[in-house]
Every structure is written in C-alpha cells, then in structure tokens.
Amino acid sequence: MNRGARIKRILAMRCDEAAELLSQGNDEPLAWIEQLALRSHLMLCRPCRRFRQQLRFLRAAMQWTLSRAEDSHATLSGDARLRILRNLREAGQK
Amino acid sequence: MSTGEVPNRERQVSPPQVVDASQWLDEHGNALYRYARSRVGRRELAEDLVQDTFLAAVKSREPFRNESTVRTWLISILRRKIIDHHRRQTVAADDDRDSFRSSPDHARFFTSDGKWQKVPVPWKAPPDVLEKGEFWIVFNACLSKLPPPLAKTFMLRECVGVEVDELRETLALSAGNIRVQLHRARLFLRACLERNWFGEELHKRRRLP
Secondary structure: OOHHHHHHHHHHOOHHHHHHHHHHOOOOOOOHHHHHHHHHHHHHOHHHHHHHHHHHHHHHHHHHHHHHHHOOOOOOOHHHHHHHHHHHHHHHHO | OOOOOOOHHHHHHOOOOHHHHHHHHHHHHHHHHHHHHHHHOOHHHHHHHHHHHHHHHHHOOOOOOOOOOHHHHHHHHHHHHHHHHHHHOOOOOOOOOOOHHHOOOHHHHEOOOOOEOOOOOOOOOOOOHHHOHHHHHHHHHHHHOOOHHHHHHHHHHHOOOOOHHHHHHHHOOOHHHHHHHHHHHHHHHHHHHHHHHHHHHHHHHHHOO
C-alpha cells in the first residue's frame, strides 16, 4: 500500500471495520497500521469507544466468574473421589 | 523419616505411581475439580474430566518436568482434556466465511455503508454489578442464546484461554473464520446484554423525573 492509500485508509475507516479490529485486538496483537487507523477512528467515534469499553467489560466479566469459581469451596464429592481412586488402582494394576 | 518413604531422588526418576496419584488426588483433586467445573459447568462432566486427568497423569511416560509443579502439570493435562471435550462436541456447521463484511450477520449489526444499525449506548453499571445474582442470570441466558458454533469458539477462547492459532487446529477452521466467529459472538452477547440488562437500567433512569 502506498502512502496515499494508507492515509486514505486511516481516514476512511468505517465503524464495522473498527469494531472488527477492536474485537480482534482482544485475541491477537494488531499490525501497527491497524492500530493507527483504529486509534484515529476511535478519536472521532463515540459509539466505537463505547463498544471498546463494553468488550473490556465482557472480558472482565468472564474472568471474574472464572476466578470466582476457582476460589469457591466446591469439592469433589466422596463418590467421585472413590470412583477416581478405584479407577486409578485398576489402571495401576494393568 | 518414616520407614518405607521413597527417597526424593528416586521419586524424581521413577515414572508416576498410583501411590503418587492418590496423593495427588488428595492434594490437587479439589483444585482441578473447581477449574473444570468453572469451565464446563456440569458436575458429572467436571468429575469425569478430573478422573481422565489423573489417569492420563499416571499413564504419562514423561513425568512432570522439574521446572513445573505437580499442580501446573496436572492443570495443563486437564486443560487439554477440556479442549478435547469441546472439540468432540458436535455442533451444526456454521457459516464458514472468513470475512465479516460478507457474513449474513453483518446486516444485523451494521448498515451497508458500515455504520452501527443500533448505536451502542453507554452502560452505566454500578461497580458491584458482577456481584449481583440477577446480572449473571441475564449474562448466562445471553451466553446460552449464542448460536452453538459461536458459543463453542467463544468459550474455548474466553474460558479456556485458547489462542487463535490453537483454535485453528482444534476446530479445523481458518484463522479468518475464527476471528469472524469470535467477533460475531461478542456482537451478539453485547447486544443481548444491552437489550436485557443495561438497556433496562437506562429505561428506568429515563422514566425518572
């Protein structure tokens, strides 16, 4: 892409493209040109800034519920424990 | 040292024994269970996955490497079991397009010239929103309304922390298709929460004088 086309792309980013990059940024590092284009779009676009905030919220909510469950006091039931031990013994005898 | 205790040196070179495994069950069983339970939901399934993990650990020809603890080693086996479980779940084939703009859901969320169909509204959440039981009822209902193939990809990504590269192998989809699926899942989830939780709060506020 030549310089003119890049600048044009930066100025022309649409909300659907910005939203896609915001989502992708949750999973992978973005190329610098994408980051630049996205940042410029976000400066001018309040709805997409909200979308970014809401994606952060979704991620945080998922993390919250996972760590909550991991810190819980849930335990393996006695039955499950016995079953696992029995199967381990059988596996050990083979 | 009590009689019969295996010297440390020997334990490191010998393959894991059943006696180790039952000790592991005591020491790590509950932690593994919580890890599994929080990621697969159902109790029976979580118990089975924990059992499979211990069986795999006992059979493993390569005992855990010294640089990792038994716990992280077991968790890594369990994580693999959880991924395999999700992978085996058969779901209806999803749209395999790897460009969001050409996917049928594009029109649901965006106009043809790329603007938001329904502009995201600000979410005014009290700081303790995550502590509220009703919020999680709505959140889980929204999750369960995701189309199954999207839910599968999204949960693997968000709950099991599988990276895009690994997702590509696990689900045998293109990286582009995975990106589109994750994006659609987030758009659906976001819209559902706005409609059923944040939107409602907004509505209440609007009705106030």
